[in-house]
Amino acid sequence: MKPVKVGLLGLGTVGTGVVRIVEGHQEDLQSQVGSPIVIEKVLVQNKSKTRAINVSSDKLTEDPWEIVNNPEIDVIVEVMGGIETTKSYILEALSRGKHIVTANKDLMALHGPEILAKAQQHGCDVLYEASVAGGIPIIRTLIEGFSSDRITKIMGIVNGTTNYILTKMSQEGADYADVLKEAQALGYAEADPTSDVEGLDAARKMTILSTLGFRANIALDDVDVKGISSVSREDIAYAKRLGYEVKLLGIAERQDDYMSVSVQPTMVKKTHPIASVNGVFNAVYVYGEAVGETMFYGPGAGELPTATSVVADLVAVVKNLKLGVNGKQLGLTYKAKKLKTDEQIASKYYLLLHVDDRAGVLARITQAFAEYEVSLESVVQQPNPNHSEAEIIIITHDASKASVNKVLAAFESMDVVKSVKSVYRVEG
Amino acid sequence: MKPVKVGLLGLGTVGTGVVRIVEGHQEDLQSQVGSPIVIEKVLVQNKSKTRAINVSSDKLTEDPWEIVNNPEIDVIVEVMGGIETTKSYILEALSRGKHIVTANKDLMALHGPEILAKAQQHGCDVLYEASVAGGIPIIRTLIEGFSSDRITKIMGIVNGTTNYILTKMSQEGADYADVLKEAQALGYAEADPTSDVEGLDAARKMTILSTLGFRANIALDDVDVKGISSVSREDIAYAKRLGYEVKLLGIAERQDDYMSVSVQPTMVKKTHPIASVNGVFNAVYVYGEAVGETMFYGPGAGELPTATSVVADLVAVVKNLKLGVNGKQLGLTYKAKKLKTDEQIASKYYLLLHVDDRAGVLARITQAFAEYEVSLESVVQQPNPNHSEAEIIIITHDASKASVNKVLAAFESMDVVKSVKSVYRVEG
Incomplete structure (x- = not known):
């Protein structure tokens, strides 16, 4: 069975984990995909640095193009981080028909659609399980x-x-x-x-x-x-x-x-x-x-948990290679993006106010909520032991973000409201 | 786009949910798989029964072979339950090249290997996400x-x-x-x-x-x-x-x-x-x-949660159909089964004993644990208010099941041990 050859961009924490798992679990991986998975080349910043794991020096390179342009390499695992330079390597690798596994959330959050479009154009896989929540699939x-x-x-x-x-x-x-x-x-x-x-x-x-x-x-x-x-x-x-x-x-x-x-x-x-x-x-x-x-x-992070997700993606790419179906991840996004306005965003809110400790204040506060149709689940007023002010703790029922912002704006011009100490969304 | 035709075996709780999701989410499903998914025939016990959902009567049948042998049908969704008869339908359907999605834990636990082998032989998928833990993938x-x-x-x-x-x-x-x-x-x-x-x-x-x-x-x-x-x-x-x-x-x-x-x-x-x-x-x-x-x-159960898993499997089968890679789930099991002996099974244990309330009893009890090399994490002795007996609550350190069983056997012949009220494994 012809081995599948992997180029690894980066040998930091996650890269080290990837090498450990690919080597340590080689027998299991082969049983699943039917051929050896070999880490062929590894991009590092400094070849002579001492490392936590033993990688033979002829596999190390400081030149990314030795991996990106290497016709021997089937899959590139990108765990070097960074955005623009890294993106250029990935786009170049895709244009050469190499599949990509990446743990790079910054890259995928900023340039995901462009990278996935390029992948589709060249019939390549781009998988990125490790980019979110480390070891959780x-x-x-x-x-x-x-x-x-x-x-x-x-x-x-x-x-x-x-x-x-x-x-x-x-x-x-x-x-x-x-x-x-x-x-x-x-x-x-x-x-x-x-x-x-x-x-x-x-x-x-x-x-x-x-x-x-x-x-x-x-x-x-x-x-x-x-x-x-x-x-x-x-x-x-x-x-x-x-x-x-x-x-x-x-x-x-x-x-x-x-x-x-x-x-x-x-x-x-x-x-x-x-x-x-x-x-x-x-x-x-x-x-x-x-x-x-x-x-x-x-x-959510860590050498081996994150590497688990990276290598699971690598296994998926290799299975696709065996089946000849790389680059066929259908229908990932097909909905038009329609963003909610602040009027449409609704939740419960918690507010902590410091107010003047005198008669009628609570009435004025609650009136402001009523005016913008924010109904209240609970209200507690208590003296603030350190000041001459009172504290008011309010939890609202579901209210639109826009309405709550209007209430907050109203508080700005109310002299009895000394400060809005906290405003939090409430869940559960 | 040619529709994918599904035969549904069973229209109980989960079957009803499957119909609801396939119909209600049809547009989303089509966007993902690229063609309509149509429920072509539904096996029921009684065609004239009143149902929670509207399925046109010409789709209902009381004859399983109208589905199992139907050349029009690509995928069979089995949510009727049962073991031997159901297995015969599934094996027959597989031999006719139909893919199977099932929620049947009894069938898969008892006959999984046989069914999966038959599927492989005929290049068919058998997916069973819904058989365990309902809506959890x-x-x-x-x-x-x-x-x-x-x-x-x-x-x-x-x-x-x-x-x-x-x-x-x-x-x-x-x-x-x-x-x-x-x-x-x-x-x-x-x-x-x-x-x-x-x-x-x-x-x-x-x-x-x-x-x-x-x-x-x-x-x-x-x-x-x-x-x-x-x-x-x-x-x-x-x-x-x-x-x-x-x-x-x-x-x-x-x-x-x-x-x-x-x-x-x-x-x-x-x-x-x-x-x-x-x-x-x-x-x-x-x-x-x-x-x-x-x-x-x-x-873990329920109409729609379980149906979510069934239809997710259906989507996977249809994607495989589009890619021409059904029946290629590689390397599911490749390890030899080696079962632990009771000597190898280790955990902490909790024991609640009722014993004679007199001097030296606790020493005899703990001596029995020592004899079989079960070390103790905590021991509490307290009077039992309703009897003349004392209660002894013990939590062990990790101990083999075999050793704990020997201790329990020793208690049987100790007249000071009135009863072993509870023995539980301890986790966490």
Whole structure:
């Protein structure tokens, strides 16, 4: 049996995992696909660097074109990261008929449609299971597992760093800044944590998930993004008292073919399955019209979990090679993208206000909600022990984002409202 | 585009759901597969019966051979249940080159290898996602999502009836018999509940899951089965006090290519993700050497959830038809089945003993464990308020099933041990 030859772009954490699995599970892989899978060439930045695994030096190269242009190579596994340069390698490889497996969420969120179109043109596979939620096979679940259903909601904890921070804040009553420092020391957060904590990483993953779930090309710019850097210890304490956890959720919703996608800190009722997803774990909750509630849980990152998804894609490409059906992934997106307006985006909201502690204030506040037809599920007023102000905690019934924004604008011009401390979407 | 013609065997709950989804989602299905999917004929027991959905009477037939032998029909969807007769229809249909989608766990657990061999012989697909865990796409996850990994453990809550009963017992402190009656009244349990409550239904599903997870043909007879009918209110109360929930778990384990599969009431630590799966929901926890911990959660039964899986399989068959690659599911099982002996099956155990309340008893009890090299994690002795006996609650460290059985045999001949009230496996 002729071996299938793989070129590996990148030998960092995930690349190392890919080599380990392809070598360590070779016998199992051969039993499934019927021929050896060989890593032929590996692109590295520095050939002479000491590495965690042993790769014979004649397989290493610092020249990407030795892989991209190599007629011996059937499949390219891209785990080097980066966007523009990486894209140029992938497009060139596709034009030479090579199949692609990538873990690159940035690339797929920004240039997915272009890359997939190029792949189709050349009869090539492009698979990217590892780009979202590491070891959880959520992409094939959306494409194949729910092919028969109409998915109306996807809620994801798709960033382990922020889930670790929020979990620690919740479990230890700690401050955001302290937990972030700790996460950086442990290697769970980067020195520049912006992409994680401001929700950009999650937004890229939600772009990919919502595109597959709704079968429409959602763009990164369509995602409304808010991170966790303003979540306070008090927010989490209040949430817990009311029976909620604060989670950074990616939320994609569809109603009558109108779609919305956002990333935002959200108060999730403790009884909801996604509320108990803790630490660096990821989970994706999927609601389908027919299937109802489902959830998929697992490690969102890490060498071997992510490599598991990469190599599962590699197995799929090789099976397609054997069957001669590469590049035939039919009907991934066929719906027109119609985005919801703020009038159409509805959810429950939690608000924490600091107000003047005098007669008639609560009446004026609740009147503002009534004016914009936002009805209230619960209202608690309590003295704020540290100030002369009172605190008002409000949970609304389902209300449109537009209406809530109008209420917030009204508060700006009300002198009795000292500050709007927090506004969170509520789920569950 | 030539329509793909489907013959439906059975128009009960799931069959009705299949018709609803194929008709209601027709446009989406066509967009994915490129041609209409038409339900051509439906086998029913009584054509003149009133039904929840409108199927034109010329499509109904009481004669299975009108479908099985029908040259017009490309795919047969079997949702009628039953074993021997149903198997004869399926084998006949396969011999005529028809592809099969089935939701029949009994059939696949008992005759899966024979049916799959026949399918391969005739170049046909046999897909059975709906046979386990209703709407959760766990079968394609095991086959494709984790194709690169070595799965070492599968733990499933795969029977909704028993999970409903145990959840109610836990939440309400109710007795088994009372909750069973209630579940029967609500339609969650059958008039004869044996197959569910004695674990047979779960054992069939674990046969299918372990075969796919371990890539070896596990037979139903290989599964060690114990149901929930002996689980008492006290067991659950004690478990909760210690931080556990009692769940009916299917547990498949593999170590060094040696496998074991069981179904049994198990004490699961509350922090384990599967402990909070409540009511009629199902969940399958999968541990892979590379991926680590994952869990898949969703509805285990019901008209539309189960039909979602059936129609997803139908979509897969039709895509294969378009690509001309039916019957090519490679390498599903290739491992030799090697079953663990009782000496090789290891876990923690919980034991509740009633003993004479006098000096030296605890020493004799713990001596019995020591003799068979079962070490203890915790021991609590307390007076039993209703008797002159004391209660001893023991949780062991990991111990072999053989050793624990020897300890239990030793207790039989110890006059100070009045009774062994409960023995449960412990997870998490």
